Each structure stands twice: as C-alpha cells, then as structure tokens.
Amino acid sequence: xxxxxxxxxxxxxxxxxxxxxxxxxxxxxxxxxxxxxxxxxxxxxxxxxxxxxxxxxxxxxx
Numbered sequence: 001x002x003x004x005x006x007x008x009x010x011x012x013x014x015x016x017x018x019x020x021x022x023x024x025x026x027x028x029x030x031x032x033x034x035x036x037x038x039x040x041x042x043x044x045x046x047x048x049x050x051x052x053x054x055x056x057x058x059x060x061x062x
Contacts, residue, residue: 017044029060 017040025036032053041047 014044029057031056 026033027036028034042049
C-alpha cells in the first residue's frame with residue numbers, strides 16, 4: 001500500500017536547498033517509486049544511482 005499526500009518539504013540534512021511544494025509526493029513509472037524531491041537530493045548530495053536503475057530510466061524516457 002502506498003499512501004500519498006500533498007505538502008511542502010525541505011532539505012533536513014544540511015539545508016542545501018529550501019522549501020518546495022510537492023516534495024513528499026510519491027511518483028512512479030510503474031516499476032520504480034520515488035519522492036518528487038528526489039532530484040534535489042541527487043543534485044546536492046553524493047547519492048549513487050544503480051546502473052540498472054539508470055538503464056531502466058533511459059530506456060523508458062519520454
């Protein structure tokens with residue numbers, strides 16, 4: 001079960017990015033699920049995305 005709700009979120013780790021709307025929203029491509037603000041964390045922190053995940057995203061982009 002996935003519960004979703006609207007709201008604002010911010011970087012609670014080191015406050016590298018401010019508040020944004022919809023950050024706690026969960027989105028999916030039918031296989032993977034992620035928070036809408038995941039891109040902010042990937043930009044600001046050394047988060048490695050597994051090659052399998054990147055290949056999936058590239059194969060199903062756009």
